[in-house]
Amino acid sequence: MKSRMAVWVCCLAAWALPALAEVAVVANASVGVSEISADELKRVFLGAKSALSDGSAVEPVLLQSGAAHELFLKEYVGKTDAALRNHFKSLVFTGKGSMPKSFASDADVVAYVAKTKGAIGYVGNAAAAAGVKRLSVK
Amino acid sequence: MSIRMWGLVLALAGLFAAAPARAQFEVGGKKIQVHGFFSQGFVLTDKNNFLTMKSSDGSFAFTDGGMNISTKLTNKFRVGAQAYARNIGELSNGRVELDWAYGDYRFNDWLGIRAGKVKSTMGLYNDTQDMEFLHAFALLPQAVYPTDLRASNISHRGGDLYGDINAKKAGTFSYVFYGGLRSDDPRGGYRYGLTDGGIPVVGSVDGYRLGLDLRWQTPIEGLLVGATAVRVTTELTGRLEAAGGMPIGIRAPGAKNMRYYGEYQRGGLKLAAEYARDYGRVDFTPRILPASQIDTRGWYVSGSYKFHPRFEAGAYRGQYVYDARVSRSLPANHIDDTALVARFNLKSYWNVKVEGHFMDGVGNRAGTRSFYARTNPQGLAPRTNMLILRTGVNF
Numbered sequence: 001m002k003s004r005m006a007v008w009v010c011c012l013a014a015w016a017l018p019a020l021a022e023v024a025v026v027a028n029a030s031v032g033v034s035e036i037s038a039d040e041l042k043r044v045f046l047g048a049k050s051a052l053s054d055g056s057a058v059e060p061v062l063l064q065s066g067a068a069h070e071l072f073l074k075e076y077v078g079k080t081d082a083a084l085r086n087h088f089k090s091l092v093f094t095g096k097g098s099m100p101k102s103f104a105s106d107a108d109v110v111a112y113v114a115k116t117k118g119a120i121g122y123v124g125n126a127a128a129a130a131g132v133k134r135l136s137v138k
Numbered sequence: 139m140s141i142r143m144w145g146l147v148l149a150l151a152g153l154f155a156a157a158p159a160r161a162q163f164e165v166g167g168k169k170i171q172v173h174g175f176f177s178q179g180f181v182l183t184d185k186n187n188f189l190t191m192k193s194s195d196g197s198f199a200f201t202d203g204g205m206n207i208s209t210k211l212t213n214k215f216r217v218g219a220q221a222y223a224r225n226i227g228e229l230s231n232g233r234v235e236l237d238w239a240y241g242d243y244r245f246n247d248w249l250g251i252r253a254g255k256v257k258s259t260m261g262l263y264n265d266t267q268d269m270e271f272l273h274a275f276a277l278l279p280q281a282v283y284p285t286d287l288r289a290s291n292i293s294h295r296g297g298d299l300y301g302d303i304n305a306k307k308a309g310t311f312s313y314v315f316y317g318g319l320r321s322d323d324p325r326g327g328y329r330y331g332l333t334d335g336g337i338p339v340v341g342s343v344d345g346y347r348l349g350l351d352l353r354w355q356t357p358i359e360g361l362l363v364g365a366t367a368v369r370v371t372t373e374l375t376g377r378l379e380a381a382g383g384m385p386i387g388i389r390a391p392g393a394k395n396m397r398y399y400g401e402y403q404r405g406g407l408k409l410a411a412e413y414a415r416d417y418g419r420v421d422f423t424p425r426i427l428p429a430s431q432i433d434t435r436g437w438y439v440s441g442s443y444k445f446h447p448r449f450e451a452g453a454y455r456g457q458y459v460y461d462a463r464v465s466r467s468l469p470a471n472h473i474d475d476t477a478l479v480a481r482f483n484l485k486s487y488w489n490v491k492v493e494g495h496f497m498d499g500v501g502n503r504a505g506t507r508s509f510y511a512r513t514n515p516q517g518l519a520p521r522t523n524m525l526i527l528r529t530g531v532n533f
Contacts, residue, residue, distance in 0.1 A: 039304065043247075043302075043304075078359050079403075083403065086272050089532065090266050093175065093266065093532075094238065095206065095208060095216075095218045095220060095240060095242070095252075095256075095257065098171055098208060098210065118213070
């Protein structure tokens with residue numbers, strides 16, 4: 001009985017934990033901050049903000065699909081994948097923005113962010129993030 | 139379709155076959171992006187010919203496409219340009235134009251400046267009206283986004299001041315203040331309307347546009363509301379055919395375009411509504427014609443839902459009134475349009491739309507909106523049903 005209770009408690013705890021913990025926001029070492037507000041993060045990933053509050057220039061980098069991608073868009077950007085693509089297309093075809101780089105895997109995102117000044121992306125929380133800094137979202 | 143247009147279609151098809159793999163490349167350390175779009179439609183009406191197409195026989199003269207190139211020269215300074223061409227009935231006839239070309243310097247979140255040829259912000263979709271892939275519908279509501287008057291509204295040669303003001307929990311306020319010379323198309327609906335009304339234009343259509351758009355991304359996720367106010371002047375010279383081709387100056391010294399709009403987007407649901415009013419005075423020189431007042435109204439409500447990543451359905455109801463001072467019940471003073479669409483996303487870059495329209499009324503007394511005298515010499519029936527098939531690709 002006790003073991004069954006423990007399983008239930010573990011399941012409930014896992015369900016109740018913030019889903020955000022499943023996604024890590026990563027940035028190139030040139031990005032001067034170690035934490036970023038959810039609002040700032042959203043505006044970076046909508047192409048509305050190209051510099052953070054400390055003056056660091058930033059460039060958003062996307063995953064192309066997957067659980068971390070869907071979760072990040074839902075929790076931080078407030079748009080579906082299709083809606084976000086349309087948003088960027090509306091900027092690109094009116095000259096008001098560029099299409100952000102996107103990659104198929106966490107490893108590709110990490111590799112690009114590590115070598116690109118100002119790059120800021122997101123990966124699954126379990127992904128190896130060598131050469132990049134993790135930003136906490138406040 | 140003209141040989142010139144077929145050449146454009148083939149050139150764009152070739153570019154589309156080759157371009158996606160290298161939509162971004164580097165030159166001198168600068169990332170350069172190239173993007174394009176192309177669409178082809180088929181239009182069939184049961185009675186009147188629509189938008190200068192011979193649509194009562196079925197018309198494929200519903201083609202457009204564009205291609206742009208852009209780069210960031212510094213973190214704050216972007217440059218780019220887009221070429222665009224369309225062949226919609228007799229509208230534009232495949233003329234390739236510089237759609238936009240400008241430099242954009244963003245000082246900070248709340249202040250940026252664009253200068254060059256800039257797409258005009260007016261209502262929700264004026265600047266994206268050509269990009270069918272952004273919209274559920276094959277044809278945007280003509281009551282607010284008249285395809286035939288695209289050239290009059292689409293852009294200005296001048297500049298924008300723009301920015302966003304983050305009001306924290308109250309949402310975000312965005313503004314665009316712009317001014318510049320108005321755009322024109324020698325094969326556009328504005329000129330065709332005047333020609334069909336007996337005053338063909340001689341030379342250029344001049345004037346300026348001065349506009350302010352304010353929009354509020356509300357704290358309710360996905361809800362946007364806003365308004366645009368534009369002052370536009372028009373000056374041209376025409377030939378009054380009723381007076382043996384006598385030159386006549388036409389001047390609208392301060393017409394106003396007002397737009398009020400709202401959009402709600404959540405998950406696969408998208409709802410939108412807009413109200414438009416265009417009004418002002420038109421003077422003639424010499425005064426052989428009396429000054430006239432224009433007071434045109436239009437509105438629509440639309441809704442669409444994405445049931446599946448590959449399937450979306452939607453509908454809208456729009457009403458256009460040419461002269462709000464006259465009874466709108468006259469067939470030649472209004473167009474009511476109910477549209478139903480099914481959109482199939484075959485790939486992320488390729489869609490097909492099937493759309494039905496049920497229209498009541500024919501536009502205005504001179505027959506110069508949507509239904510033109512030049513392609514309806516037999517006269518106009520009061521109602522029109524229309525089927526549109528449209529497919530588009532983009533990269």
